[in-house]
Amino acid sequence: MKTVSDIKISVLDLAPIRADGGPQQALRNSLALAQHAEKLGFTRFWVAEHHNMDGIASSATSVLIGYLAAGTSSIRLGAGGVMLPNHAPLVIAEQFGTLATLYPGRIDLGLGRAPGADQYTAHALRRERSGSADDFPEDLTELQTYLGPLQRNQRVIAMPGAGTAVPIWLLGSSLFSAQLAGQRGLPYAFASHFAPRLMHEAIRVYRNNFKPSAVLDKPYVMLGVPLLAADTDEQAQYLATSAYQRILALLRGQSLVQKPPVQSMEGLWLPHERQAVGEFFGLAMVGGPETIRSHINQLLEQTDADELIFTSDMYDFVDRLHSYEVLANLR
Template sequence: MSRLASIKLSTLDLAPIRDDGDAAQALHNSLALARHAESLGFERFWVAEHHNMDGIASSATSVLLGYLAAGTSRIRLGAGGVMLPNHAPLVIAEQFGTLATLYPGRIELGLGRAPGADQYTAHALRRSRDGSADDFPNDVEELQAYLGPRQEGQRVIAMPGAGTNVPIWLLGSSLFSARLAGIKGLPYAFASHFAPRYLHEAIRIYRNHFRPSEVLDKPYVMLGVPLLAADSDEQAQHLATSAYQRILALIRGQSLVQRKPVASMDGLWLPHERQAVGEFLGLAAIGGPQTVRQRLEQLLEQTEADELIFTCDLYDFADRLHAFDILAELQRG
């Protein structure tokens, strides 16, 4: 039995906005993709918090999750993630407590330590709040308390929220959250879909520091993987140029709207930019079915991950749906 056949598959969506589209189209596509992932039997569908980015429509994460939950029936839905330094833990507890109350057993909460924004955006989000990544461990603990059973004498409660015990994941692209997730006995998701550099070290630290908890008796690792799959290697390489252009724009501080595939990236990037884009996509599964299968089986053999969560930054929505069809077919064997 292949490793791919024995693990769970999930989707991470950023509600991408095309150069000829708008946010409404992106949000409707997000629901259509969630329904598609549900029909394929995927485990979860997460959306990510990003701000001040004209090509991403998932900034109001909890609001979008309510829309997705209303339009689906079984798939687990969550944040991948909420950037906790941007928010008071009580507010997040109330938001996700409300979602969990309306859609019991389907809502989960991935937490990130980085602000995920530049200093101007961070100031606009927080105003006078002194949010800091250094506060992350205490903020996680405070949030867990709000979502847990109400304690006698507790002066501040989350309502809805108290007693919902919304499942919490810790997310990371470096090593800090790996250690914290292990110590707290929480599931850990590594952001290898854009920052694969510390992948193996983060997994090792998480597993070495893991302590069984009320929610988890052994380590559970989920890895982010960019999926750029098509019917052939040649077609996939062509479609992948949309993702290359978007990452190049991110590096340059330009507009992040999705752009059409191009015949060649020659002349669009400089050598050092090509290298940077390649490092960003270091864990990407790019190619036809067999190439993607080999890539994922190799990744699973190297990491022994419990679950893979896939981004898919293809320009045409039909191509995105088809990429997940290919993935599901690969898992079925």
């Protein structure tokens, strides 16, 4: 049976903005966290595309990756992910082809098929593009063509991009991308950090549909995991209330800027909201070192995952740094 010492561990960052901070501080913290993760031996550091959210500063994903790459030296960097329906495949091929050219061997491209935004923002992003999740398989094929070797008489090329073979991952919170990733022989990352309900079924669909490809000879599963680790279970439970408040605000359509932790959530949420937040964090690792170790090993026993990518939504940056230290020290 796999344990936390047997697998790769990585970081997913949303460049969270604090109630008393701003986007510049959030982006600088993202770089400091990437540097910290590199020193701790994490495999990769991904940032996610979100739009029209006042508490998240990672909307210009490829630009942020370039900033992180310039400030680090070895850790893999990438998108977890780019929401492909928002973009022309050629633009993404050029952006990530440029990154891969500047930082060879260090860039990943994770792709999602959701807009990562509400319908009004999706329209503002796409304008006259038909960009639809239904186009995702065709857009993926087009993108793979741009990043692959140049073909004779190819009329449209990505430069930089052609021949870079930037590693592509498919991301998902449902079964569609699991099936497609298996059929294309691509690595698959399931968004269990916010939608754990279909995790086991998605892994099964991916593995059952997997066909070896030029990039993978067997399935490769990565799972997103919320991490709220501290020196003790009690301290972790207290710090976790910042994350609970943020998801409660998301459910209510309120501001998503980070709020300080509170001693108790009682009186802040209604029973049905508490249940909804609990379902969102169904896979969360909350606790001190041995509690975290036990939870991770149980998850690995249930899923046989190859890699876990952790996201830690803590108010004080020093607590977020320490959360990843607790995790790294388990290995």
